[in-house]
Amino acid sequence: MTEMTPLERVLTTTKHETPDRVPIFILLSTTCAKLSGFPYKEYYSSGKHIAKMQIQLQKKLDYDCLLGLTYLAQEAEPFGSNVIFYDDGDPNIHKPGFFDDPNKLLEVEMPDPFNDSAIKESLILQKTLAEYGKGKIPILGVGTGIFSLPSLLIGTSKWYEMVLMEPDKSKSIITLLKDYIINLSNAKIESGADIIVLVDGLASASSIPPDIFETFVKPALTRITKEIKAPVVFGTAGGEIQPLIQLVIESGVLGITLSFSDELETIKTEFGDKTVLLGNINNLEIVDWPNSVIEKVVQNCITEGADRGGFILMNQHTFPAALPLEKIEHLIRKAKEFGTYQ
């Protein structure tokens, strides 16, 4: 078979047909920050810096995506949430904007995200990636999912308590934020993203049971996938998804990321024709694996997931900076070797 471009490879597998080989998505964030040579805060605050490193690493390692992610807390910043920048890891929420009084979130006028510098940089990132790879390499526009965003605005404990004690108020918050996510995602697409990945760790099975997903997440996610003008992948940041997978599929997403602890073979058998599966390399344990274990894990993933297409080999969440590039190179080399379709 003639060698495909990364975009052709990914489009083919998403149609549940077999491309030349299994597509490989490598999610790198802190690794890029470390290699960039910039102080982390400066790196994460610049779409140009991030794009440069994403392009450099994709060229060097030759995998099948460009990651349009600045950091996941960015959507909360226009609401006044305070982000902490580390000198050895990804930025994170420091203090949620409505931590002191979650009820105020319902009264607030929706901020215009496009006036926010972090959001502007995120769009610059998509645009810069597109200038390099549009039409050849899929650009993943990454953002926070609908059930996780409230936790960045009021705090996880308070958000869970609200869902438990005040379900109607919680639904109002989801309704309020739904259009915000749709608008941001569509802006990323206009700037160059091909696929939107909504990372919703708090909507994984590790975080919520099926009835909560069905009541709070599914209706909003269904609307979001309809109104976003590109395919949507549901991401869990390493959280398990197996007990919820039918509900996620019914929400209309193109694909679902799996945790290392999800049973890929079972999921492939039951749902492989209904959705695209992305996964499920353990992003943290790999640090301790010798090359022989990396090979075995890659081979297992491909054996269990790759048949008839509809599968992308991916780390379940971004790799830590402590993982040497040589190990990632070995993973990719073996994925190409084992993942070639006959």
Place this chain on the structure above:
Amino acid sequence: MVSTNLIKLYNQFVSYATNRKYKDAMKIIDEAINSKLDPKLIFTEIISKTLNNIQDFAEEGYKTVSSFQVLAISKIAENAIKKLKNVMGDERDEIGTIILGNIQRDYHVLGPEILRVFLEVAGWKVIYLGPDTAPKEFIRAAKENEADIIMVSSMMMNTAGGIPQVRALLDREKLSGKIKLMVGGAPFNFNLNLVKKVKADAMAMDAYEAVEYAKQLKEFGKIVDYKTEKKKLQYQKAFRLFEMGG
């Protein structure tokens, strides 16, 4: 002997707690108090037994017990205990003291907040230090309160890197044999080798495990019974790897 009424109230309470029916569960506690049942019995035979029951349910039936489900049960237990305290006061027998908090630069408090309730129901005195706790604060609190165990939570790889400083301070104060160090949080669940890299005595994957392992650390000074065979194998692998310098 446990009365028929108490058994009936327990069955109703456990059903409401499992199904996250907060208000209904609170009504059962009100009913139990109004029936003039011994508050200590309400605590042991309804609230504490419910958490144990749900732990068994988790072990037997569910691969995944979601953090939301555990939070809901802990909130129900926490508020039920508050009601009881109004009639029985704060007095109860404590089995030991635990210092609990997030390591410095870590702000993910959900897990420790849930765990605090589970530990208190299990009979521990818990000194909760909250998010962003410096290693020396864990040691200071442990010394002041003559603690048995320090429990440190971290949800990020980079913040987990601060935990070995807790061990270093325990060593420096010659407290490592006396005060045990337990860790928890997503990075430890994703990489079972990490527990030894941060030089902890044990790690727990969830609140249920933390309660069980705290008991074992207090009684035997180490974990003697891992909850599953698979986990035991993984632990053994982790410990070997560490000894080999991996």
